[in-house]
Amino acid sequence: MTLSRTLVIAGFLLSGLALAAVEWAARRPGSRIPTLGDVAALVMRYDVGGLPVGRLAILLFWFWLGWHFLAR
Template identity: 85%
Template sequence: MTLSRALAIAGFVVAGLALLAVEWAARRPDSRVPTLGAVVALVMRYDVGGLPVGRLAILLFWFWLGWHFLAR
């Protein structure tokens, strides 16, 4: 395994752990941090001139994720 691949994997692991830590902090009683579901719901409601920009952003994010992790 090359160093750049190991650094990329480590970066994704750190990002995943940070996401879990924020979600854990959001679910504590009396927390002012929104949960991941609340953030996604807010993004999904975003429209510009009748065009569902938020839904398109979520769709493109899932496409990008699948392309990078499942396309080989």
């Protein structure tokens, strides 16, 4: 395994851990941090002129995620 691949994997792991820590902090009683579900709901409500831009953004995000982790 090359050094750059190791750094990329470490970066993704650190990002995942940071996301988990923020979600954990958001679910504590009395927290003012929105949960990931609240943020996704807010994004999915966003539309411009009847075009569901937020839903398209979520769809493109899932496509990007699947393409990078499942395509080989």
